[in-house]
Amino acid sequence: RMTKYYVVEVEYCGPNPYDVQNVDIDRYEITTTPPRISATGDVCTYGFLGTYNNVARYALGEYDSLAAAEYSVQTESLRGHQYRRDPEEDLPPDVQAVYRLGRYAPVTDDVLGQWLENSVDISADDTDTDLVRQAGALRYELEEEGHYCVTPARMLSALETLRDKARRGIDD
The missing domain is CATH 1.10.10 (Arc Repressor Mutant, subunit A)
Known part of the structure; x- marks a missing residue:
């Protein structure tokens, strides 16, 4: 069975979005674990997954390669924006890449x-x-x-x- 790659948008939706602890939560993750709807546990490759602790998650597609998943994030979700990629050593085992808006990390x-x-x-x-x-x-x-x-x-x-x-x- 060939590995599939999934794109998930993670977005802060709570109060005080510009506070330093909230401003860098928003990201796009590429994972090898299929995203699941939090309420039911059902696999969902496109659509709203749920909200927990003021953080909403959305599935944005399934891809046959990491390159295809990255291309979709860079050309659709982040098109026209500056973005940065988290260092690979900081990622959980099933997460292949994390992209965040902005060229630089938020200032403390x-x-x-x-x-x-x-x-x-x-x-x-x-x-x-x-x-x-x-x-x-x-x-x-x-x-x-x-x-x-x-x-x-x-x-x-x-x-x-x-x-x-x-x-x-x-x-x-």
Whole structure:
């Protein structure tokens, strides 16, 4: 019997999607184990598999080769996006490949905080518009310098936190 390969989309669907612990859950897995519907245990090669702990799973097809499965992920699901592949040594035995959106891994809260404190000068007078303007450029800069990615919402939130700190400093 020839080995079959299955593509499964894993997607975070819970609260606070931009929090660092949730932002990198989304992925496409290529596995040699047929996906099963969580409610019934039935094998399902295309369709909704279920949700558990705020994570939804979808079967996206069955393929005769790893190359065909990878091609489908790269040309259909990830078409037009930058993506990265997890290192093979990090994968469970039945998982052949994992693809995630984005060129780089998400930045941790600590690294983002340190980087911003060294990279920007946020004052108590900065308006929301000022912060929005800075957020885009800073996201690009962080990616180029630090090889991390950050969502627009998360970057803006971090800048607002710095502005709030500056405002509290004035009030004290």
